Amino acid sequence: MSPPEAGPSTLGSGPDRAANLFAATDLTRRKLRAQRIAKYAFGAMAAAIVLPLLLILAYLLVRAWPMLSWGFITEVPANFMRGGGVWPALVGTLYLVTFSLLVAAPIGVLAGIYLNEFARDNWFTRAVNLAVINLAGVPSIVHALFGVGAFVIFAGLGKSILAASLTLAIMTLPVIIVSTKEALNAVPMAFRQACWNLGASRWQVIRTIVLPNSISGILTGLILQVSRAAGDTAPIMFTGVVFYMAVEPGTLLPYSPTDQCMALAYHLYTVTTQVQDAPEALPYATAVVLIGFVFVFNSAAIILRTRLRAKKKW
């Protein structure tokens, strides 16, 4: 009810009172109970985030099991898309992700550095920031239409890996810019001020202090770019991805940048909606390869990231 000091009447004689001085009162018990409830409730929510991921992985693996083999990765679709493997689609996705990263990473990171480190707060900066935020909110199917108009038709690239990669690059740019800005923002202002006071120029500070300390955050943005570029179907299906293309199994360079290619995400869509009598496991196995692809890409970047973070100075 009330704290121990409130009055002797509630606590009986002197020695008892001294013994109970630190014993839990109703109030502390209530406080602790509320804390415990909060802890477990919030913990359950955190677990609930992991659960769907594990369930998805387990479900996919179980359903895909009959078709999973090394050959599924290295073979080309055979028996009229009902068998064989996904090699052309896997390489196609690698092409698209690589080309789009080559375009989007430099532009996005450099723009992010400019916006966070150089730009003053004026109408131009505000306009650019607004554009980035709006670009991030544009649905991917709209990017696809833009890609068709700008790259396929206007720039004359035709339906090609180039056109599709550029469309993906435009779609993923805002992710990279925003995460670069946030990573730079996380470097304490005091670091910069200390350097400026020692006479270092802005560029020296960025090169030697800000970038090394924010590189792990920037990499996170690039990882997100890869996942999004590998997984999205809409921007590529009108700009450079085909239902089927005959290539040699196992070749690493089956496409030229002006060809169209197959891609895992679109392949998953077509084997689900278009291929007759496709074995039940085929779409699931394709999904496992897609997730595996993103996972391999991500873990490479995560390892790099933790190495770099170990050097962090605070």
Add this chain to the structure above:
Amino acid sequence: MGRLAARLPLVGLLAAFGCGGGSSSGKPNAGKPAPRTVVRNTGSDTMVNLAQMWAEEYRRISPNASVEVSGGGSGVGIRDLAQGIVDIANASREITASEKAQALKNTGKTPQEWIVGYDAIAIYVHRDNPVQEITFEQLAGIFGKGGTIERWSQLGAAAEKDRIIRASRMNNSGTYVYFREHVLAKQDFKLGALGMSGSKEVVELVGHTPGAIGYSGMGYKTAAVKFVSVAAKAGAPAYAPTFENVRDKKYPLARSLNMYTLGEPQGETRKYLDWILSPAGQAVVRQAGYIPVAAGQGQ
């Protein structure tokens, strides 16, 4: 140190890609760098499986040619052809005069038609549906604007689920256009049909849904659905979409499967089309569940 760290990740990522690309050029395949020709082939969803099967087979005959196949619908294929971004457009309908004019305006060439096979648009119902025959009039009553048929009992059938669920296509589909022109007499579709995005999806939906009816290419039949025989008029004999009925032109919903090229095709495109029309190519048509161009061919 700091400088190095800043450059490491990007360099690392680039190097990873560089190696991926670089090492492969040293692979044994580099020993035969014969120039590879790409034939671009887009269009009809009805034909996309057939086109894929041709492409897969053709790789064995002409290993240096690579055929790109994509779907999207007859309209998409013809539009891409008119913009000059594909070599061959697949269409399960005929090209329209305005599409022809568009192609001529953009590319200076007139699209040339190649009939590569025949298809029947089959009317699919669920395997357990007792309906055996249907007339154009009844189909228009089910699918057409102003049609009054909403229940299977109106057709005299005691189906498990009485309400009719209509599986249709979207207007970029040649099948949709054909059905509208030939069954609905160019009237609009009744609202409330499920517009599926692919031929296979229509059949799949019907297979999962006892009260459903849908139209799709005859090549998409599965064990979960059955064909309904179709009569052009009430009282006329109804025919099932079988190979013989389509070949003898008895089945009323048969159409040609077309390929279009810009003008007279050249080089690999020409060779590909010649192969498609050869007995070997027409055997694939039969295998895909469609009807070859010349009766007796490709058996």
